[in-house]
Amino acid sequence: MIGTRTGRTARALAGCAFVLSAALAVTGPARASTSTVSCGDVLAADTTLTADLTCTGNALTIGADNIDLDLNGHAISGTGTGTALRIAGRAGTTVRNGTINGFTYGANIDDFTGVRPDVTLTDVRFLAAPIDARPAVLTISGTRDTCHLSGLRLIDGLLTIDRCTATGQTVMVRASGSVVRDSALTGGSLTVSATDQGTFTRNVFDVFPMGLSADSRRNLVKTNVFKNATAAALGAGETFLPEDANIIEYNLFTGNDIGLRSDSMLRNLIVRKNVFSGNGTVGIFVENTWGPNRATPHPISGNVFVGNGHHPSGLVDAQQHVVQGGIHLSSRAALTPPITLQNNVGTGNAGHLIWAPPGTVADGGGNQGPCGPTPNADLTCW
Numbered sequence: 001m002i003g004t005r006t007g008r009t010a011r012a013l014a015g016c017a018f019v020l021s022a023a024l025a026v027t028g029p030a031r032a033s034t035s036t037v038s039c040g041d042v043l044a045a046d047t048t049l050t051a052d053l054t055c056t057g058n059a060l061t062i063g064a065d066n067i068d069l070d071l072n073g074h075a076i077s078g079t080g081t082g083t084a085l086r087i088a089g090r091a092g093t094t095v096r097n098g099t100i101n102g103f104t105y106g107a108n109i110d111d112f113t114g115v116r117p118d119v120t121l122t123d124v125r126f127l128a129a130p131i132d133a134r135p136a137v138l139t140i141s142g143t144r145d146t147c148h149l150s151g152l153r154l155i156d157g158l159l160t161i162d163r164c165t166a167t168g169q170t171v172m173v174r175a176s177g178s179v180v181r182d183s184a185l186t187g188g189s190l191t192v193s194a195t196d197q198g199t200f201t202r203n204v205f206d207v208f209p210m211g212l213s214a215d216s217r218r219n220l221v222k223t224n225v226f227k228n229a230t231a232a233a234l235g236a237g238e239t240f241l242p243e244d245a246n247i248i249e250y251n252l253f254t255g256n257d258i259g260l261r262s263d264s265m266l267r268n269l270i271v272r273k274n275v276f277s278g279n280g281t282v283g284i285f286v287e288n289t290w291g292p293n294r295a296t297p298h299p300i301s302g303n304v305f306v307g308n309g310h311h312p313s314g315l316v317d318a319q320q321h322v323v324q325g326g327i328h329l330s331s332r333a334a335l336t337p338p339i340t341l342q343n344n345v346g347t348g349n350a351g352h353l354i355w356a357p358p359g360t361v362a363d364g365g366g367n368q369g370p371c372g373p374t375p376n377a378d379l380t381c382w
Contacts, residue, residue: 043067049074049098057082059103065091071098071124078103084129089113096122097146100129106150109133116157126150130168133157140164144184151188154178166208172198192216200224205233212236214264217244225252232258232285238267242297245270252277257313259283266296266339273302280311282323283349286339288331288360297337299364300327305346305353312350325351326369334359341367341379354381 037047039055042063048070053059054077062069062085069085075098076084084100085107087093100106106129109117118137123146130151131138138154141147141162149161151168159178168188172178176196185208192198193213200210200219205226212219214237226233233256239245245268253259254277262269266286276283283305305326315323317330326349329339339356342364346353353369354361356379363379371381 043069046070048072049076052077054078055082055084058086059084061086061088062090062093065093067093069093069095071096071100073098075099075101077101078129080104080128083108087117087119089115090117090119091115093117093119094122095119095124097124099125099127101125101127103129105130105132107131107133109136109138111135121147123147192219195219205229210234212246214238216246219246221246221248221251223250225254226259227253227255229256229258232256232261233279234260236260236262236266236269238262238264238269238296240268242268244268245296245298247272249273251275253283254278255280257281258285258315259308261285263287266298266300268296268298270296270298271300271303275304275306276308276326277304277306278310279308281309281313281315282325282328283308283346284327285315285317285323286327286329287317288333288335296339299340299342300344301340301342301364303327303344305344305349305369307348308346309350319357321355322351323355325349325355326353327355328352329354329356329360331357331360338362338378340364343367345369354379 039059042061044064046068049072052075056079059076078084080102081104083105084103087109089111106126109119116135121140123142125148128150133154135156137158139160143163144165147164149164149166153171154175155173157175159172159175161180161183164183166183166185170190172192172195174194178198180200180203182202184204186206188208190210194215196217198219201222203224205224207228209229209232217239233253247270249272251274256279258281259276259279308326309324312324317323318332319330326346338361340362343366345368352372354367354371358376358378361378368382371379
């Protein structure tokens with residue numbers, strides 16, 4: 001009996017050894033974790049900093065796929081030159097929990113190896129250290145205290161910014177499908193070019209104008225606050241097909257010189273249900289300097305204008321009319337079709353709620369507030 005038990009035990013242990021060996025074959029050896037690093041190091045394993053790192057010139061290079069760099073609350077600091085993190089064609093890079101300060105580039109990301117890198121930055125504060133990425137999939141998140149950007153340029157990639165603070169210039173070129181949400185953007189600008197189906201929502205743009213170029217399509221700008229811009233808080237170009245229209249809706253424009261400006265008669269741009277309050281010169285300024293057939297088939301509708309135009313900048317349109325009030329439209333030629341204005345209301349605006357010369361607009365009904373110039377058979381305001 002003892003021998004039988006012993007045999008069974010041996011067989012059981014052999015089976016366990018086989019299972020363990022199989023598991024190791026599947027999972028592979030445990031990844032090394034490096035805690036001591038020096039300026040100029042190439043990281044080939046997961047790394048956790050145990051102290052601050054100060055570098056003259058370049059700091060660290062990511063040298064393998066799927067590297068996790070945990071700053072562990074520490075800072076990588078430079079002297080105003082060099083690159084803090086060099087990431088070339090590496091998949092699955094994660095950097096988290098710390099500060100990068102004082103470099104020409106906080107991160108330089110590219111496909112030098114022929115592979116488009118994907119990088120996740122979580123709870124990292126980039127101070128005086130802008131990010132340059134071309135091309136890349138770049139995901140940046142945290143809280144407005146722990147996630148900070150000091151300038152970013154992404155070309156040919158996908159960008160997600162979620163719950164961050166951004167300063168400086170942010171530029172997105174051919175960044176279709178990108179998302180900027182729940183973030184505080186201040187003291188800089190956002191330029192969006194050749195980007196399709198981007199989403200910009202629940203952000204606060206404070207002295208941070210946004211430009212949506214004419215070659216960007218089907219973008220959604222929704223439930224943001226645009227405030228304190230010294231020129232136009234949002235500049236929007238045209239798209240060429242109605243089905244490619246960009247949508248601007250449910251935003252608050254307040255305390256800017258101009259809330260929304262377009263020099264292409266909002267062609268294929270949907271502007272609806274926004275609030276324009278206390279903008280010094282005008283809520284919306286739309287000007288056609290090109291000729292006929294430039295207008296949008298989508299109505300400007302359901303917007304509210306309160307107290308705009310009380311601090312005009314002296315801006316005049318192409319016909320030398322003073323720009324001031326709620327909506328100001330100007331065109332060098334009659335429009336085919338004209339812009340439809342519908343259910344726009346306002347109170348306390350200097351000048352007019354709507355200034356729209358004959359031949360530029362069609363009356364969709366429900367506009368409430370003083371309109372000009374008079375007479376204008378194309379527009380009736382209550």
